[in-house]
Amino acid sequence: MTTYSVLxxxxxxxxxxxxxxRRGFWDYVPFAVAxxxxxxxxVVLCHVFVPAGEVWTHLAETxxxxxxxxxxxLFLGVGIGTAVIGVGTAWLCSMCRFxxxxxxxxxxxxxxxxxxxxxxxxxxxxxxxxxxVQSLLRSAFDWGRGDYWFPEPxxxxxxxxxxxxxxxxxxxxxxxxxFLSQSVCVxxxxxxxxxxxxxxxxxxxxxxxxxxxxxxxxxxxxxxxSDFGTxxxxxxxxxxxxxxxxxxxxxxxxxxxxxxxxLMVFVLALILLERSSRxxxxxxxTSARYRQxxxxxxxxxxKWLAVSAxxxxxxxxxxxxxxxxxxxxxxxxxxxxxxxFFALAWNSVSxxxxxxxxxxxxxxxxxxxxxxxxxxxxxxxxxxxxLGYAVPGSVIAVGVLLPFAWLDNRVDxxxxxxxxxxxxxxxxxxILALVFAYLVRFLAVSLNTVEASLGRVTPSMDxxxxxxxxxxxxxxFRVHMPMVAGGLMTAGLLVFVxxxxxxxxxxxxxxxxFNTLAVKAYELASDERLADSASAALAIxxxxxxxxxxxxxxxxxxxxxxxGP
Amino acid sequence: MRILITAASAAAVxxxxxxxxxxxxxxxxxxxxxxxxxxxxxxxxxxxxxEVNLITGNAGELHQRLKSEGKNTPADVLVTVDAGNxxxxxxxxxxxxxKSEVLEKYIPEHLRDPEGxxxxxxxxxxxxxxxxxxxxxxxxxTYFDLADEKWRNRLxxxxxxxxxxxxxxxxxxxEFGEEKTQEWARGLVANFARRPQGGDSDQxxxxxxxxxxxxxxxxxxxxRMLASDDADERAAAQKLRVFFPxxxxxxxHVNVSGAxxxxxxxxxxxxxxxxxxxxxxxxxxxxxxxxxxxxxxQDVAPSKEVASWGTFKEDNLNLSVLGELNKEAVMLADRVxxx
Numbered sequence: 001m002t003t004y005s006v007l008x009x010x011x012x013x014x015x016x017x018x019x020x021x022r023r024g025f026w027d028y029v030p031f032a033v034a035x036x037x038x039x040x041x042x043v044v045l046c047h048v049f050v051p052a053g054e055v056w057t058h059l060a061e062t063x064x065x066x067x068x069x070x071x072x073x074l075f076l077g078v079g080i081g082t083a084v085i086g087v088g089t090a091w092l093c094s095m096c097r098f099x100x101x102x103x104x105x106x107x108x109x110x111x112x113x114x115x116x117x118x119x120x121x122x123x124x125x126x127x128x129x130x131x132x133v134q135s136l137l138r139s140a141f142d143w144g145r146g147d148y149w150f151p152e153p154x155x156x157x158x159x160x161x162x163x164x165x166x167x168x169x170x171x172x173x174x175x176x177x178x179f180l181s182q183s184v185c186v187x188x189x190x191x192x193x194x195x196x197x198x199x200x201x202x203x204x205x206x207x208x209x210x211x212x213x214x215x216x217x218x219x220x221x222x223x224x225x226s227d228f229g230t231x232x233x234x235x236x237x238x239x240x241x242x243x244x245x246x247x248x249x250x251x252x253x254x255x256x257x258x259x260x261x262x263l264m265v266f267v268l269a270l271i272l273l274e275r276s277s278r279x280x281x282x283x284x285x286t287s288a289r290y291r292q293x294x295x296x297x298x299x300x301x302x303k304w305l306a307v308s309a310x311x312x313x314x315x316x317x318x319x320x321x322x323x324x325x326x327x328x329x330x331x332x333x334x335x336x337x338x339x340x341f342f343a344l345a346w347n348s349v350s351x352x353x354x355x356x357x358x359x360x361x362x363x364x365x366x367x368x369x370x371x372x373x374x375x376x377x378x379x380x381x382x383x384x385x386x387l388g389y390a391v392p393g394s395v396i397a398v399g400v401l402l403p404f405a406w407l408d409n410r411v412d413x414x415x416x417x418x419x420x421x422x423x424x425x426x427x428x429x430x431i432l433a434l435v436f437a438y439l440v441r442f443l444a445v446s447l448n449t450v451e452a453s454l455g456r457v458t459p460s461m462d463x464x465x466x467x468x469x470x471x472x473x474x475x476x477f478r479v480h481m482p483m484v485a486g487g488l489m490t491a492g493l494l495v496f497v498x499x500x501x502x503x504x505x506x507x508x509x510x511x512x513x514f515n516t517l518a519v520k521a522y523e524l525a526s527d528e529r530l531a532d533s534a535s536a537a538l539a540i541x542x543x544x545x546x547x548x549x550x551x552x553x554x555x556x557x558x559x560x561x562x563x564g565p
Numbered sequence: 566m567r568i569l570i571t572a573a574s575a576a577a578v579x580x581x582x583x584x585x586x587x588x589x590x591x592x593x594x595x596x597x598x599x600x601x602x603x604x605x606x607x608x609x610x611x612x613x614x615x616e617v618n619l620i621t622g623n624a625g626e627l628h629q630r631l632k633s634e635g636k637n638t639p640a641d642v643l644v645t646v647d648a649g650n651x652x653x654x655x656x657x658x659x660x661x662x663x664k665s666e667v668l669e670k671y672i673p674e675h676l677r678d679p680e681g682x683x684x685x686x687x688x689x690x691x692x693x694x695x696x697x698x699x700x701x702x703x704x705x706x707t708y709f710d711l712a713d714e715k716w717r718n719r720l721x722x723x724x725x726x727x728x729x730x731x732x733x734x735x736x737x738x739x740e741f742g743e744e745k746t747q748e749w750a751r752g753l754v755a756n757f758a759r760r761p762q763g764g765d766s767d768q769x770x771x772x773x774x775x776x777x778x779x780x781x782x783x784x785x786x787x788x789r790m791l792a793s794d795d796a797d798e799r800a801a802a803q804k805l806r807v808f809f810p811x812x813x814x815x816x817x818h819v820n821v822s823g824a825x826x827x828x829x830x831x832x833x834x835x836x837x838x839x840x841x842x843x844x845x846x847x848x849x850x851x852x853x854x855x856x857x858x859x860x861x862x863q864d865v866a867p868s869k870e871v872a873s874w875g876t877f878k879e880d881n882l883n884l885s886v887l888g889e890l891n892k893e894a895v896m897l898a899d900r901v902x903x904x
Contacts (some may be wrong), residue, residue, distance in 0.1 A: 062899040124763070130774030145775050154762040235724060235762030237904055245726050248625020249895050251653060331795075398629050405633035412637050425637045428630075429620075508626040512592060512618035512639070515599070523598045523621065528766040528786065531795075 026472055030369030031378050033362055038384035040399030040440050044391065045264070047257030055246065055255040067242040067259075073156055074163075074224060074231070074238055081164030082220040085313050086171025087213055091201060092306050094179040098298045104310040106552035111317030112169040112494075113544025115501040115518070117229035118537040119162050121530050122321040124233065127153035154234040163224045165317035170223075171216035173490065174452060177555050178212035179205060181456055197296050211455060214274055215448045222390035222444065225263060228504070229522075239263045240392045247395065260395050267390045268383070322541060328534030336535045345539055348516040351431070351506075352499035355438040356492040362439065363446035363491055367454050368476050371462075382447065389444035393504030400437040401508065404428045429511050437505040442498050446491035453487025454480060489554045493547040500540050517543075590616040591835035594631060595644040596624045597822055602644060605851045609842045615835050624650045624728070631659050636829045641836035644686075644824045647728045649735070651683040651823050652888020660825040661833075667841040671862045675881045676821050685821030685884065686843050687852040688859035690877070691733050692817060693808040694769050694787050695779040705808045708737065708818070711781070712752025720753065721768040721777035724761040725898035729783055729820065734897060735890035736818045736882060743893065750901040761904055766790070773801045783820075784871065788857025791870040809877035816878040820887070821861065822852075 092098070093105050111119075127133050127150075134150055137143065151157065182205060190200040206213075231238050239259055247256030298306050329336075366382050388396050408425040415423045427433050457480060465475045481488070503518045510519070517536045524533035595602050599621045606617040620627070624645060631638055631654070643660065645651050654660050655678060662681040669677075676685030693705060704715070711720060725731060737746045758777030768780035769787055790802035809817045824843065826836040842848055849860040853867045866872060 058896055058899065062896075062902075066904075128763075128767075128771075129776040130767075130770040135774065152759075155760075232724075232726070233763065235760050235904065241726065244625070245895070248623070248628075249726060249731070250892055253629075394623070394626050397626065398633075401630055401633050405630075405635065409635055409637055422637070425634060425639065428634055429639065504626070507622045508630055510620065512620055519621075523600065526764075527598050527600070528764045 026369050026372050027375075030365045031381055034366050034378070034381035034385045037362070037388070037440055037443050038381055039403055040396055040437075041264070041384050041387045041391065043402055044257050044395055044399040045261050047254045048261045050254035050257075052252060052255035052258060055250060055252045056258070059242070059246065059255065059259075063237065063242060066237050067239050070156060070236055071225070071238045071263075074160060074236070075221060077157075077160030078163050078167060078224040079217055079221055081160065082168040082171045083213065083217050085164065085168040086173075086216060086220075087175050087206070087209075089168075089310050089313065090172045090176035090179055091205070092310060094176055095197075095201075095205075095296060096298050096306060097295045098303045098306040100307060100310070104314070105556065106549050107314045107318070108172050108310060109169045109548045109552055110314060110545065111166045112173075112497055113500075113541045113548050114166050114318060114321050115521070115537060115540055116163060116166050116223075116227055117233070117525065118325060118521070118541070119166055119317070119321045120159075120230040120233055121525060122324040123158065123162055124153045125530065126320075126324070127151070127158075156234075156236050159231055159234045159236050162230060163220075163227065165313065167220035167223055168313060168317070170219040170494075171213060173494075173551070173555070174212040174216035174219075174449070175209050177486070177490065178209035178452075178456075180555065182208055212452050215452050218271065219389070219445060219448055222267065225267070225390050226392045228392055228394070243392055243395055247398075253398075256395070260391055264387050264390060267387065271383075322538075325534045325538040325541065328531040329538045332531050332535060336532055341535070341539070344515055344517050344520055344536065345543065347514060348500055348518065348540070349543060351435065351438070351516065352496045355435050355442070355499045356496040358435065359439055359442055359446040359495040360450070360488050360492045362443060363450040364476075364481075364488065366447060367450045368472075368480065370451070371454055372472055385440075386444035386447050388440040389442065393441060393502070394508065396440055397437055397505040397508045400433065400440055400505070401428065404433050404436075429509070431511065431514075434506065434509045434511075437509050438495075438499050438502060441502065441505055442495045445494045445498060449487055449491035449494060450484070453484035453490075457483050486554050486557065490551055493551045493554075496547050497544045500544055588615070589832045589835055590618055591641050591832050591839050592618045592639045593620070593642045593644060593839070594627050594640045594827075595619060595621045596627060596646050596650060597621070597644050601856050604855060605843060605848050606839075608847055608851065609839055612842065612847075613838060615838065617839070628654060628657070628659070631827065632657055638827060638829055639831065640827045641830040641832045642824055642839055643827055644822070645683075646822045647732055647887075648683075648685065648821050648823065648884035649728055649732050649887045649891045651678070651825060652885050653891065654825065655682040655885075656888065659828055661828045661830070663826050663837055663840065665837060665841060668844060671844045673861070673863065675883045676861055677823075678825075678885055679883065683823050683825035684840060684844070685823040685861050687822050687849075687856075687861055688819050688879075689783045689785050689821075690809065690817045690819045690859070690879065691729060691781060692784055692787075693779050693810060694772060694782055694805050695808060696772050696775070696804070697806050699775075699778045702806070702808065705810065707811050707814060708733070708781075709741070709749055710810075711756065711779075712749045714752075714756075716756040716779070718756065718758050719778040720756045721758055721771050721780040722753075722761055722782075723764055723768060725895065725903045727764075729765075730903075731891055731894045731898070732820050732887045733781075733818055734894035735887045736880065738890050738893060738897070739882060739886050740815060743897065747897050747901060750897060750903060754901050754903050769805065770801070773804060784859070784874075785857040788868065788870045791873075792857060792868065807874045809874075811880065812878050815882070816880040819859075819879045821884060822858070 089104070089108050093101055093108065125131055137148070186204055186208065187200055190204045195203065226240060228240050228244060232241050239262070243256045243259045246252050246259060366385070369378060370382055404427045405425070408428050411426060412423045415421055461479055462475055465479050470478065501518055503522050506516055506519055507522070517540050521533045521536035521540065524536070593606065599619065602621070603619070606619060609615065610617055628650070631640055631643065643654055645654070660682045664681055668684050672684050676688065677683065695705070723730065725734070734746065734750065737749060741749065765782040765786040768782055769790060771777055772780045784807070787802065787807060790798050793799050793802070811817055824840055826833060826840065830836045844862060846865055849862050849865040852858055853860045853865065853871070857868055857871055859867050859871065
């Protein structure tokens with residue numbers, strides 16, 4: 001959602017003045033693509049103009065206050081939680097030396113592969129009143145109901161905790177990439193001027209990594225805001241549960257879309273606020289000197305503090321849910337694992353791969369066009385296209401469904417009139433429509449990542465290449481793409497993992513008799529057969545682990561001038 | 566442009582021809598989960614040779630898909646899990662009336678739409694599951710009684726976002742009127758042992774663990790626990806009891822999973838065949854045994870777990886009322902703070 005490139009400076013560097021330039025590929029194609037992806041968001045927003053007076057009075061009088069308060073708490077909790085864990089662990093793993101660090105480097109990403117609902121079910125099951133932990137306490141101390149205090153797992157606090165645990169890797173990932181790409185010179189300057197390592201972190205590294213940190217936190221927050229499964233199961237009323245209830249319970253799409261629009265405006269406002277507070281600061285590096293990162297060796301208490309700071313998120317965000325899913329899978333293996341299971345896995349993996357490739361190409365196209373010509377319509381289209389990530393999946397899926405079905409029915413009507421044949425539904429219910437829906441959902445993920453990487457490439461590169469006569473397309477292929485290859489891979493793998501976990505759009509858009517792992521896991525879990533659902537959820541995690549490990553290696557290698565410390 | 570149109574029409578003609586060569590299938594949109602509907606569809610294919618294509622999904626979203634696909638929808642049959650969903654589909658013009666002697670003969674009148682737009686296929690009752698150690702069965706009587714102060718801090722029930730609770734509230738409105746029902750719901754909320762959370766199974770587990778004394782749940786969730794492969798689950802379930810409320814009044818609130826033929830079904834004949842198959846003895850037994858529900862047909866026996874609770878008097882309210890009062894019910898729940 002963020003542009004880190006410096007458009008003003010760039011314009012000055014480009015060879016031909018804007019006025020005389022011939023308009024071409026880079027003016028139209030990226031805009032058209034971004035606008036197309038933005039259509040479903042606009043479709044949802046258009047419902048705003050449908051009056052829904054009576055329902056609104058009802059909502060405002062009864063539940064709206066609760067939706068707003070809960071959403072704000074969730075927002076703050078997950079925002080602060082993911083920022084602290086993500087940035088803290090990224091700094092430790094990039095700059096310090098302590099036991100186990102090479103393992104933590106990639107292990108800290110593992111929770112990314114765990115679907116939020118799976119971790120939600122696991123912790124609710126473990127810590128609820130009827131669960132093993134409280135039962136053990138009761139029998140050990142001979143307590144009864146009301147004799148002791150225990151935090152309620154299915155609560156706002158619980159929802160914040162489980163979401164933080166699976167979403168912090170976004171922040172970790174992007175800020176680690178930023179720390180690794182920082183030129184060590186600035187840190188050395190800071191140290192020679194007498195700053196302690198910690199002060200250097202606070203006053204130099206952190207502000208420089210700001211676009212990446214904000215990018216990561218905003219991904220985490222958008223995902224938290226659009227989550228339905230976890231908050232619903234945890235009994236927390238947020239905007240998202242409200243949108244569902246209003247749309248699918250009341251049957252009032254207009255009022256629901258108005259709630260969704262409020263949510264989008266809220267997200268947009270925050271993005272703009274952050275952008276304007278950045279002012280005219282620039283975040284790319286001008287020095288090409290990349291040397292070994294310092295690698296402060298930690299000793300004594302600090303060493304063990306660092307180890308536990310990295311171990312806890314992995315333990316709670318990955319090992320515990322993985323263990324629980326594994327135990328359930330073993331218990332249900334003989335009835336759940338059969339040949340059809342591999343078909344599910346194949347469907348999931350192929351959809352995720354196709355979408356990842358397309359999402360990266362589109363993101364690169366759009367991000368480079370923004371860098372090249374950040375015109376107002378182009379920027380508006382890119383931002384709108386990225387909003388799909390913050391809207392609850394089912395709502396955006398309906399936003400995709402409506403224009404597709406409309407188009408299909410128009411084509412059918414025309415074909416009947418002109419040719420006397422019915423074409424039926426050409427696009428609705430096809431894989432193509434489903435992949436498009438994924439693109440609408442997850443473009444923000446790839447766009448954020450690609451923009452962040454492009455932003456770290458100094459505009460002087462563009463200037464130099466262009467003044468040597470290279471066309472914009474050639475600059476992209478020959479100069480930028482090799483430089484941001486790590487970022488592109490990160491973007492692709494993030495989208496891959498997200499599509500593996502995606503549920504609402506898959507559920508509503510898929511063709512006949514086409515299931516994925518996520519659909520299978522959801523169907524069983526929502527039918528309250530948690531143990532049976534575990535094998536599919538576990539498969540999502542296992543398939544997700546490989547890209548996550550690849551991801552970490554890509555980042556470590558991405559550092560210009562060689563490996564990290 | 567002209568070439569494109571010609572090519573497109575040629576492709577379209579080819580498609581239609583190919584489709585006509587293969588035997589007509591029947592396409593099903595189902596809110597009922599694949600695990601629970603597939604065995605019945607497979608039995609249908611085995612008997613008739615008609616292929617069944619299936620998409621499952623959540624009620625709200627699948628409803629939206631059917632609606633936006635309009636006249637060109639491939640769906641022939643809509644299978645749902647609550648009468649409220651069926652009547653909403655009828656109201657939105659997504660279903661068509663069917664006249665079938667078979668369906669009318671086997672499905673009791675109150676379990677189907679008066680005009681034949683939809684038919685109930687299996688039944689579930691919303692009952693009390695309680696702990697006999699902490700609840701004296703003589704305390705139990707009606708849903709209405711649960712608002713009484715003696716239940717303070719003892720009741721367990723899930724969120725009112727769930728359609729089963731919405732339908733229960735709708736049934737209460739039809740019996741007592743809105744004002745009295747709201748008063749009842751307010752009392753009920755005051756008696757909750759905890760904030761509504763989790764599903765019906767979670768409520769039953771919470772009673773067993775002692776977090777509350779009585780849970781208001783659908784019968785099949787408790788039936789599944791009794792029939793579970795897991796010995797701990799069975800042992801937990803056996804410590805609890807079922808009570809059918811309103812036996813001296815209108816009878817226990819029941820709901821159905823059911824089906825209807827879509828308004829623009831391309832294979833209507835097959836769709837009716839499938840519906841008729843689903844009230845046949847074989848399918849009814851599958852409904853009963855795969856998910857511990859009551860068969861809609863009176864002459865097919867439920868599973869042995871379900872049968873062990875004995876027979877009960879059910880509310881004969883026509884279920885189409887539930888759909889009509891659904892929105893009112895959701896708003897009422899919002900007003901009394903039943904989240």
